[in-house]
Amino acid sequence: MNNIKIYHNPRCSKSREALKLLNIEGLKIDIILYMENKLTFNELETVLSKLNISPIELIRxxxxxxxEIxxxxxxxxxxxLINFMIEYPNLIxxxxxxxxxxxxxxxxxxxxxxxLSKNK
Known part of the structure; x- marks a missing residue:
């Protein structure tokens, strides 16, 4: 497995734990810090398409x-909704x-x- 990305929020315990599990496996990981570098509309559309979910399903x-809104x-x-997630990435x-x-x-x-165990 060569192409591994994690859309990561270092302040989130679940995100930190997932990253830790990937690191334990010794995999090369591309860490996307989406809270610092906001995702583009096209990037979010691609994520939604690959997840096969609607934007409202990706919102916390x-x-x-x-x-409030x-x-x-x-x-x-x-x-x-995608534009809300771009403006407020903590919604993702x-x-x-x-x-x-x-x-x-x-x-x-x-x-x-x-x-990982299913795809070795």
Whole structure:
């Protein structure tokens, strides 16, 4: 496995744990610090497409911006929701791990090990 990415938020314990599990496996990992370097619209569209989910499914429902704006109006287009995630990257579910062409939300982080064991 050569192409491994983790969309990582160092402040998130689940994201740190998933990264730790990948490191234990001794894999070369491309760490995407999306909180520092915001994802583009196209990058988020690609992630959503590979996850095969809608934008609302990638949004963390416990975040303040979700509770104060998104859940109240509740009638945003997919484009608007993607733009919210670009503007407020803390809305994005994490951690997201991409191994080769497969991508998944590693919650719980042990999903990383399950995926690796199935794809050795």
């Amino acid at each position: 429902k416990n975040e303040k911006i979700y509770k 998104i859940s109240i109006k509740n009638k945003f287009t997919d484009t608007e 579910q994490r951690p997201i791990v991409q191994i080769e062409d497969r991508i998944f939300i590693a919650r719980p982080p042990e999903k990383v090990l399950e995926f």
